[in-house]
Amino acid sequence: MDHRFVVAVQAEEDESVRQQQQHQQHLVRERGRRIKAAAELGLARSSGGRRWGRALGRRALLLRKDPATTAAISPSVGSQEEAKQGKVMEAEAGEEEDEEVMVEEKVELLRQLVPGGEAMAVERLLDETADYIAALRAQVGVMRALACLLSGLGSTPEKEASATLEKPL
């Protein structure tokens, strides 16, 4: 067989593998986003009518419909939050000794972190924050348990795994 022919075919195969890998990674990321949106929706529903819950629910539904809005409205993008915090701190740097001003700054940060926080009075914001933190912890707990469960499934034979999940209660 002609050597150049072999090289050409090999190059095409490599490129095809690379594209498949990229596609796979893209699928995984997309699925991750959908999982996160589902988890946020679940969290919002379990909030018992709380304001942060309703605000989070609205946001989660938006994310589901149009992933392009994720970048614009998601508060969990680390660099966006840090940039905002940087701006607030620069503006108030001269008055660091004033505890009252510091408290104001931190309240503003909190407003951006708690869904719906921008529209709330301070006392309500603090109350909502407490509830929101408790719910976030529960969410993390459920997701961790699921991850444990799923990584167990990956390593055990199919039969054992299905027996574990479908055991009658």
Add this chain to the structure above:
Amino acid sequence: MSSRRSRSRQSGSSRITDEQISDLVSKLQDLLPEARLRSNDRVPSSRVLQETCNYIRSLHREVDDLSERLSELLASSDMSSAQAAIIRSLLM
């Protein structure tokens, strides 16, 4: 009273006092994991609020990481449709 204080503390019809804020903030302090704040010392409200923000951000990051991890696990696991239905019902 400084003008800044009266502007920032208004909340509709009632004005919230610094004491009320301190009370609410100390309740938040109890929610933070012990590693973040030693609660035997008197901690200023601003510090408690900062730690609260840090804690919420770290919880958000954990949710992001776990979402990605779950996505990868679902991609690689060998699962029947019955098992997938159970997982779905846990998440929703």
